[in-house]
Amino acid sequence: MRLALRELRRRPGRFAVAGGAMAFLTVLLLFLGGLLDGLYLGSTGLIRSQAAELLTFSDDARLSLLRSRIDPPVRDEVEAVDGVESVRGLGVALVAASVPGENDLADVSLVGYEGGVEGVPDPPEADFVGYADRRLEAFGVEEGDRLGLGPDGIEVEVVGWVEDTSFLLQGGLWVTPATWREVLGSARPDAVLADGTFQALAVTVAPGADPAAVASAIDEATGSTETVTRDEAVLALPGVKEQSSTLSAIINTTFLVVGIVVALFFALVTLERSALYAVLKAIGASSRQLLVGVVVQAVVVAGAALAVGGLLTFLLSLVVPPGVPVQFEGGRALQVVVGVLVASVLGSAVSLRRVIKVDPADAIS
Amino acid sequence: MPALELVDVRKVYRSGDDEVAALDQATLRVGNDEMVALVGPSGSGKSTLLSISGGLLAPTSGTVVVGGEALGAYSAKALTEFRRRRVGFVFQAVNLVPFLTARENLLIVAELSGTDRSSARARAERLLDELGLGDRAGHLPEALSGGERQRVAIGRALMNQPELVLIDEPTSALDTELGEQVMELITTEVKGRGTAAVIVTQDERMTHYADRVVHITDGRLLDE
Amino acid sequence: MSSNLDSLHALRPTLGLAFREMRRARLRFGLLAGALGLLAFLVLFQQTLLTSLLGYFTGALESQSAEVLVYGEEARTSVEASVVLPDTVEEVAGVEGVGASAPLGENTFTAQVGGSLEDVVVFGYELGGPGAPTTLVEGRLPERDGEGVASDLDVDLGLDIGDVVALGPDEDVPIEIVGLAADLRFSVEPTVFTSFATFAAGREAVNPDAPFVPASLVAVAPADGVDPAELADRINAEVDGVEALTRADAVAQAPGVAETSQSFSIVFLLAYVVVAIVTGFFFLILTIQKQQAFTLLRAIGADGGVLAGAVMVQALVVTLVGILLGAGATALVAVLVDDDFAQVPDPRTVLTTGTVIIVLAALAALPSLRRVRRLEPADAAQPSAGLT
Numbered sequence: 007m008r009l010a011l012r013e014l015r016r017r018p019g020r021f022a023v024a025g026g027a028m029a030f031l032t033v034l035l036l037f038l039g040g041l042l043d044g045l046y047l048g049s050t051g052l053i054r055s056q057a058a059e060l061l062t063f064s065d066d067a068r069l070s071l072l073r074s075r076i077d078p079p080v081r082d083e084v085e086a087v088d089g090v091e092s093v094r095g096l097g098v099a100l101v102a103a104s105v106p107g108e109n110d111l112a113d114v115s116l117v118g119y120e121g122g123v124e125g126v127p128d129p130p131e132a133d134f135v136g137y138a139d140r141r142l143e144a145f146g147v148e149e150g151d152r153l154g155l156g157p158d159g160i161e162v163e164v165v166g167w168v169e170d171t172s173f174l175l176q177g178g179l180w181v182t183p184a185t186w187r188e189v190l191g192s193a194r195p196d197a198v199l200a201d202g203t204f205q206a207l208a209v210t211v212a213p214g215a216d217p218a219a220v221a222s223a224i225d226e227a228t229g230s231t232e233t234v235t236r237d238e239a240v241l242a243l244p245g246v247k248e249q250s251s252t253l254s255a256i257i258n259t260t261f262l263v264v265g266i267v268v269a270l271f272f273a274l275v276t277l278e279r280s281a282l283y284a285v286l287k288a289i290g291a292s293s294r295q296l297l298v299g300v301v302v303q304a305v306v307v308a309g310a311a312l313a314v315g316g317l318l319t320f321l322l323s324l325v326v327p328p329g330v331p332v333q334f335e336g337g338r339a340l341q342v343v344v345g346v347l348v349a350s351v352l353g354s355a356v357s358l359r360r361v362i363k364v365d366p367a368d369a370i371s
Numbered sequence: 372m373p374a375l376e377l378v379d380v381r382k383v384y385r386s387g388d389d390e391v392a393a394l395d396q397a398t399l400r401v402g403n404d405e406m407v408a409l410v411g412p413s414g415s416g417k418s419t420l421l422s423i424s425g426g427l428l429a430p431t432s433g434t435v436v437v438g439g440e441a442l443g444a445y446s447a448k449a450l451t452e453f454r455r456r457r458v459g460f461v462f463q464a465v466n467l468v469p470f471l472t473a474r475e476n477l478l479i480v481a482e483l484s485g486t487d488r489s490s491a492r493a494r495a496e497r498l499l500d501e502l503g504l505g506d507r508a509g510h511l512p513e514a515l516s517g518g519e520r521q522r523v524a525i526g527r528a529l530m531n532q533p534e535l536v537l538i539d540e541p542t543s544a545l546d547t548e549l550g551e552q553v554m555e556l557i558t559t560e561v562k563g564r565g566t567a568a569v570i571v572t573q574d575e576r577m578t579h580y581a582d583r584v585v586h587i588t589d590g591r592l593l594d595e
Numbered sequence: 596m597s598s599n600l601d602s603l604h605a606l607r608p609t610l611g612l613a614f615r616e617m618r619r620a621r622l623r624f625g626l627l628a629g630a631l632g633l634l635a636f637l638v639l640f641q642q643t644l645l646t647s648l649l650g651y652f653t654g655a656l657e658s659q660s661a662e663v664l665v666y667g668e669e670a671r672t673s674v675e676a677s678v679v680l681p682d683t684v685e686e687v688a689g690v691e692g693v694g695a696s697a698p699l700g701e702n703t704f705t706a707q708v709g710g711s712l713e714d715v716v717v718f719g720y721e722l723g724g725p726g727a728p729t730t731l732v733e734g735r736l737p738e739r740d741g742e743g744v745a746s747d748l749d750v751d752l753g754l755d756i757g758d759v760v761a762l763g764p765d766e767d768v769p770i771e772i773v774g775l776a777a778d779l780r781f782s783v784e785p786t787v788f789t790s791f792a793t794f795a796a797g798r799e800a801v802n803p804d805a806p807f808v809p810a811s812l813v814a815v816a817p818a819d820g821v822d823p824a825e826l827a828d829r830i831n832a833e834v835d836g837v838e839a840l841t842r843a844d845a846v847a848q849a850p851g852v853a854e855t856s857q858s859f860s861i862v863f864l865l866a867y868v869v870v871a872i873v874t875g876f877f878f879l880i881l882t883i884q885k886q887q888a889f890t891l892l893r894a895i896g897a898d899g900g901v902l903a904g905a906v907m908v909q910a911l912v913v914t915l916v917g918i919l920l921g922a923g924a925t926a927l928v929a930v931l932v933d934d935d936f937a938q939v940p941d942p943r944t945v946l947t948t949g950t951v952i953i954v955l956a957a958l959a960a961l962p963s964l965r966r967v968r969r970l971e972p973a974d975a976a977q978p979s980a981g982l983t
Contacts, residue, residue, distance in 0.1 A: 008482055009468070016470040016511075023876035027869055034865040041858055066764045068705045068714055075802070100676060102669045111671055157669050157678065157836070193669075194678060196702075196798045196805040203804075244714075245783070256641065263633045267873055270626040274880045277623070282469075285462060288427055289527070290455025291483050292448065326861070329854035356626075366454075367427040369462050370418045370539055 009286075010299030014306055021303070024271035025311045028346065031264050032315025033322060035257060035342045040323075040332035042253040045175075048141070048331050050240045052098065052115065052173035057122045058208035059217045061096075061239045062224060065232040069242035071098050071173075071205050076231070078202040083228045089215035090224070094120040095183060095204030099190040099197075100176055103162075104154035105146050112145035115173035116155060116162075118186025122208055126168045126180050133185045137166040141177035144328060153179070156193035174243070175331055209233065261345045268304055268353030276300070276357040280364055287366035296361050304354035308347050372439050374535045374567030375401040375424055380433030382419050382590075393419040395590040397433070401535070406561060406568045408581035416590040417571045418539065424569060425458045425537045426450045438534035455484050459528030459566075463540040466524040467512040473523045474499065474508040480530045491530070498526045502556065518549045522556060529560060536561055536568040542577050554580040609901045613908035624909070627877050628916040631870060631952070635921025638866045638948055640928060643938045645859045648783070652855075653846045654746070655718060655781035659788070661699070661725035661814030662823040665830060665839045672840065672848040674701050675782070679810045679837065686834045687813045692826045694818035697721035698810030700794040703784060704801065707761045709753015715760060716786040717743075717770075719794020726814030728788050734774030740796075743770040743789035746779035754785055763800030768793065815839070870952055875959030878910055882963040886970065893972035903964040910960035911953065918949040 014021060053061070053071075062084055067074035076084075076095075085093045097118040102111040116136075121128040126137060138147055147153065152161045162181060171178035183204070191198035199205075209224065211217045221233040234242070241247050276283075283296055319334070326332060382394040394416045401407050411417050422428035423435055426442050427450075435442040438457055445453060454460075467476045474495055481491030499508045502522045512520055521541060528536050541557065542550035554577050561568045570581060578584050586593040617624045656664070656674070665687050670677030679687075679698070688696045700719035705712055720726030727736055728744050734756045737743055745754035754760065754772055762768040770789050779786050795808040817826045823841045830839035840848065847853070882889075889902055922945045929939045 009471075009479065012475065013470050020880075023872065023879070027872040027876065030865055030869045030872065034862065034869070037861060037865065064764075066705050066712065068712055070703075070705070070714070073703065073705055073801070102671050102676065104669075111669060113671070157667060193676075196808045197802055198804050198806070199802075200804045252644065256637065259633065259637055259640075263630060263637070263869070266626060266630045266633060267869075270623070270630055270873070270877065273623055273626055274877070274884070278880075278884050285460075285466065286468075286479075286483075287451070288425070288454065288460050288462070289480055289483070290451055290531075292451050295483060322861075327854075327857050330858050330861070331854065332858075366451075367422045369460070370422050370427065 007295075007298055007302050010302045011306070014303055020275070021307050024267065025307045025314070027267050028264060028308060028311035028350075029314040029318060031260060031267065032312055032342065032346060033318045035260050035264075035346070036315065036319040036334065036339065037322065037332065038253055038257050038260065039338040039342060040319075040334045041330075042250060042257070043335045043338055044331035044333035045249045045253075046246060047170065047333055047335075048172045048175040049243055049246055050173075051139070051171045052117060052178055053236060053239050053243070055124050055126065055171050056096075056208050056236055057124050058092075058094065058210045059236060060209040060211060060221050060224070060233050061236060062207040062209055062231050062233040063205075065225070065230055067232070069232065069234060069239060070244070071096070072100070074205045075199060076204050076207055077200075080228050080230060081202075081204070081207060084207055084209065084224050084231070087220065087224050087227050089212050089220040090209055091212040092122070092210045094122045094208045094210075095206075096120075096208050097183065097186050097190070097199070097205045098173055099186060099193060100174065101156045101189060101193045103179070104159060106151050106153075108146040110145065112142055112147060112153070113176040114142065114153070114155065114179045115176040116186055116189055117171075117173070117178055117180050118183035118204070119180060120183065122210065123171070123180070126171060127166065129180070129182050130165065133182050134161060135163045135165045136179045136181040136185070137168045138164045138179050139171045139177040140167055140169050141172050142179070145177075155179075155189045158192040160189050160192060162189075261349050264346055265349035265353040268308070268350045269356035270353075272300060272304065272354045272357045273360070276360050280360075281368070283361065283364040284366055284368040287364060288369040293362045293364075297358060300354050300357055300361065301351055304350040305347060308350035312343055312346055372403070373400045373436075374403050374405070374438055375399065375569065376434070376436040377420075377424065378434045378436075380420075380423060380430045380435060382416075382423060382428070383431045392590050394423070394430070397590075397592050399585065399592060401567045401569060403567055404562060404565050405583065406558065406570065406581045408578045408584045409569055409571045409587060410573065410575070410578060410584055411587035412573070415587045417587050419590075420587065421537050421539060421569065421571050424535070425460060426453050455480065456531060457534045459531065459533040459536040461521075461524045461528045461536070461538040461541060463543065467520060467527075469512055472509050472511055473504055473515065473519075473526075476512070476523055477526050477530050480527065484531070494530065495526075498529060501560065502526050517544055518552065521545070521553050525553075525557060525560060529564070529566070532564070533566060536566055538568060538570040540572055540574075541570065542572065542574050547576060550574065550577055608897075609904040609908060612901065612905040613912070616905070617909060617912065623881070624913055627874070628913050628920065630873055631914055631917025631956070632920030632924065634866050634870050634873075635918045635948070635952060636924040637921075638863055638952075639921050639925040639940050639945060641859055641862060642944050642948060643925060643929070643940050645855065646941070646944070647938055648855060649852060650778055651780045651783040652851055653781065653849045654778035655716070655786050655788075656842065656846050656849065658728055658730040658776060658778045659699075659718070659720070659725075659814070659842075660727045660729050660816065662817055662842050663815040663827050663830070663839055664699070664842060664845045665813035665815060665834075665837050666845075668836045668838050670838070671850070672838065672845065673850045674811055675703075677811045679813050681809070683834065683837060684810055684813050687815065687830060687837065687839075690826075690830050690833050692818050692821040692829060694816045694821070695725050696813055696815040697724035697726060698791055699726040699812040699814040700791055700798070700808065701781070701811040702794070702798060703782070704762050704797060707766055708785070709758065711753075713752065714784050716781045716784045717762065717794055717797060718781070718786065718788045719791035720788060720814060722790045724814070725816040726788075728774075728776040728779060730777040730779065731774055732777050734772075736774055737789055738773075740790045740793045741769060741771060742773045743787040743793070744774040744776050744779070745772045745787050746785060747775040747777050748780060749785040750775065752785055754787070760787060762797035765800070768797040768800050813837075867951065867955060871955045871959045874910065874914065874956040875962065878906060878960045878963040879966070882906065882966050889967055890970050890972065893970055899968045899970070902970075903967045906963055906967055907957065907960060910956050914953050914956040915949075918945070918952055922949075
C-alpha cells in the first residue's frame with residue numbers, strides 16, 4: 007500500500023487526467039442531484055410542511071390542490087368522523103406579485119390556511135398580512151414590503167419569514183383564508199370560491215388511530231372525497247414522480263460511467279505496469295498486496311476528484327441562471343461521494359485478473 | 372547443507388504436438404559460500420534454470436532444494452513467501468521501481484514482508500554505504516547512472532539476507548571497467564556474507580570472478 | 596494523379612495497423628467504446644427527453660393558428676396564470692393590423708376519459724376563428740359546440756375519434772372527439788381543443804360560484820401583409836395591462852421552457868467535456884505505451900503519417916461504435932420503458948450529437964498524434980532501457 011501511495015505522490019501526472027474526468031463527472035452528478043432535489047423540494051414544500059397526516063380532496067380532482075373544492079357541509083361530515091382530531095382548511099392561488107423597488111414580478115403561491123403547518127406560525131390576526139418563504143428573497147422581497155398580488159394589485163404586507171414551503175416552484179406566502187379568497191377571486195374570476203369553501207382539508211388523526219383507516223372512514227362518510235396520506239399527496243403533485251424517477255435513472259447511469267472510466271484507466275495502467283509487477287512478484291509481493299495497492303490508488307484518485315468536483319460545483323452554483331431549480335443538499339452530496347467511491351473500487355477491480363495473471367518468471371526474460 | 376541443490380531437473384514446454392525441453396537432466400549443487408557462473412549462448416536454458424532455482428518456475432520433473440527447503444511441495448503462495456525470505460534477485464533489464472528512490476527500492480522487500488521498519492532502515496543504510504551509494508540514496512533511478520542502478524539492485528537483493536542470490540547478466544550493458552567494478556562489488560558483498568550466488572552471464576571477461584564456471588547448452592549442463 | 600495513388604497506398608497500411616491493434620486489445624478499446632457509448636446515451640437520452648418535454652409543455656401553443664397571442668400582463672407569459680377580461684379583448688380587436696381576434700380559454704379539467712378520471716387540458720376557441728389546431732392528421736375540426744379535437748398521442752387513453760370526454764363533476768358537459776392533431780399537448784397533459792362556449796360551460800360546471808368565465812388569452816390573426824412581431828409590439832403599445840407575443844415567442848417564453856433548456860444545456864456541456872477528456876487521455880496513454888513499438892516501426896521505414904493516421908482511425912472507429920451503442924441504448928430504453936417521454940431518438944438528433952462527439956474525440960486525439968509524429972527513428976537503435 008505504501009508503494010501505491012508513493013507512486014501517486016511521485017507520478018501525479020499520470021493519474022491527473024483520470025482524476026480530471028472523474029472530477030467533471032462528479033460535477034455532473036452533483037448538478038443532477040441538485041436538480042432532482044431542487045425540483046422536488048421546490049414543488050412539494052407546501053404539502054410536506056403540513057403537520058396533519060391526511061389530506062382530503064374532492065374525489066373528482068385527482069388529488070390536484072388547484073382543482074379540488076371542499077364545501078362546508080362536506081367539511082362538517084369530515085369533522086364528525088371517528089378518529090379525526092382536527093380539520094383545517096387549505097387553499098392555494100398561484101399569482102404574480104409586484105415587489106416594491108423591483109421591476110420583475112415575483113412568482114407567489116398564496117396560501118390560505120388555518121394553522122397546523124410546521125415551521126409556519128399560526129395565521130396572522132389581520133387580513134392582508136402574511137409570512138413569506140425565503141425563496142421570495144431572490145425576487146428582492148424584504149420584510150415589511152407590501153406586495154401587490156394579482157391583476158388588481160391587492161396588497162399584502164410581509165411580516166415574517168418561513169422556509170421550505172414552496173408549491174410548484176413558487177414561493178409560499180401564508181395569509182388568512184379571507185385574504186386568499188379575495189386574491190383568488192380577482193386573479194381567477196372563474197375559480198373563485200365561496201366563504202367557507204376550501205380546496206383541501208388537512209386532517210389530523212387522533213392519537214392511537216390508524217391514519218389509513220381514518221382516511222377510508224372519511225371517504226366513506228362523505229362519498230365525495232379522496233383522502234390520502236401526506237406522502238401520497240406529495241407524489242401526486244404534477245411532475246414530481248416522473249421527474250424524480252427520470253433524474254434518478256440518469257444519475258445511476260452516470261455512476262456507471264464513473265465506474266467504466268476508472269476501469270478503463272486502470273486497465274491501461276496495469277498493462278503498462280506488467281513488467282514492474284513481475285519484478286515485484288519475483289521479489290515476493292503477493293497478488294493480494296498488488297491488488298490492494300490498485301484499489302487504494304482508485305480510492306485516493308476518487309477522493310481527489312470528489313474534492314475538485316465539489317469545488318467546481320460550488321463555482322458552477324454561483325453562475326447558474328436563477329430560473330434553474332437546483333438545490334444542493336448535504337444528503338445528496340454524501341450519496342454522490344459514496345457512489346463515486348464504490349464505482350471507483352469496482353472499476354479498479356476490473357484489473358484483478360490481469361494482476362493475478364502476471365507471471366513472476368517474466369522478470370527473468 | 373548446500374545453498375542450492377537441483378537434481379535431475381527437467382522443464383518441458385509444449386507447443387501443439389511438439390515438446391521442447393528447455394532444461395534436461397540438470398543437476399547442480401551450489402555450496403553455501405560459492406559463486407557459480409552459468410555460461411551459455413542465448414536459448415541455452417540458463418534463464419529457465421535461474422527461474423527454477425529461485426522458485427519462479429516449477430520444473431516438470433526433478434527436485435529443487437534451496438537452503439534445505441524443498442520447493443516441490445510449495446503452493447504459489449508459499450513460493451511467494453519463500454522468495455521474500457530466502458532469495459535475492461538481480462534482473463537483467465527491469466530492476467528498480469522507477470518512482471522509488473534508491474533507498475526506498477532497498478526497503479521495498481521489508482515493506483512487503485511487514486518487517487520492523489527501523490531495523491530494515493538501519494540495514495538499508497549500511498548496505499547503501501558499503502555499495503558506495505551513501506549520497507545517492509535519495510535519488511530516483513532515472514537520476515542514477517547505469518552502474519549505480521546496478522548497485523542499488525544488488526543492495527536490494529541482499530536486503531532480506533538471502534541464502535541464495537540469483538543474478539542475470541549483470542554486466543551486459545556495462546563497459547569493461549564498470550563491469551569489473553560491479554563484479555568486484557558482487558564478490559565482496561556476496562562472499563563476505565557467506566551467501567551463495569549463481570550468476571548467469573555470456574560475458575567471458577567476467578567469469579574469472581566466480582569460484583566455478585558451469586556451461587549450459589541446449590538445456591543440458593556440461594560440468595557439475 | 597500520383598498523389599492520389601500515394602494517399603491510397605498510405606490508407607491500406609494505416610487501416611491495417613489500426614484494426615490489427617484494436618483486435619488484439621479488445622478489452623481496452625471495448626472499455627473506451629463502452630464509456631463513450633454510455634456518455635453518448637446520456638446525451639441522446641436527455642436530448643430526446645428534452646424535445647419531448649418541451650413539445651409536451653407547449654405543443655398546443657405551437658400547433659394553433661393564431662400568430663399573435665395576447666396575455667394578461669401579470670401572467671408573465673404563463674398561459675395558466677393569464678386572464679384577459681372582455682373589455683380588454685374588445686380593445687385588442689380594435690388595434691390596427693388585427694385581421695381577426697377571439698378569446699382563447701385554457702384550463703385543466705378532471706374528466707371521465709376512457710372509463711377513468713384523467714387530467715385533461717381544454718382549450719376553448721371561437722370556432723372558425725384564430726386559435727384552431729393547425730396540425731390535423733385525422734378527422735375534422737369541430738363545427739359546433741360539444742365537439743373537439745384531441746392529441747394523436749392520447750388515442751389509447753380514450754381520446755380517439757368518436758370517444759366522449761365529459762367535463763364537470765356531474766359529467767354534464769360532453770365533448771365528442773371528431774378529429775386528431777399532432778403535437779397538441781400542453782403542460783405535459785392530454786389536450787383537447789373545443790369551442791369557447793363549451794369550454795366556458797365546463798368551467799361553470801366545475802365552479803358554480805364563478806360570476807363569469809374570462810378568456811385566458813386573446814388569439815389574434817394579423818391582417819394580410821402585417822408582420823406578427825410588429826402587430827404584437829403595436830398591441831403592447833396601445834392596450835394597457837396586456838403582453839402580446841408572437842407564437843414563437845410564446846412557446847419560447849412559456850414558464851419552464853427556458854429553465855428546462857438551460858438545465859439540460861449544463862448537463863450536455865459537462866457530458867461533452869468528459870467525452871473529450873476520456874478520449875484524449877486514453878489515446879495519450881496508449882501512445883506513450885506504444886512509444887517503443889512506434890519508434891521501431893519508424894526505424895524500419897514506416898511513415899510517420901501512417902502511424903499517426905492509425906491512431907486517428909482508431910479514435911474515429913471507437914467513437915463511432917460508442918455513438919451507435921449510445922443510440923441503440925437510447926432506442927432500447929424507449930422501447931422497453933412504456934413512457935411518453937422516452938422516445939426513439941430522431942436520426943437528425945443522433946447525427947448532430949454524433950458529429951459533436953466525433954469532432955471532440957478527434958480534437959482530443961490530436962496531442963497523441965503530435966507525439967507519434969515527433970518520434971525519432973534513431974531512438975530505436977538505443978539499447979532498450981526497460982523500466983530502468
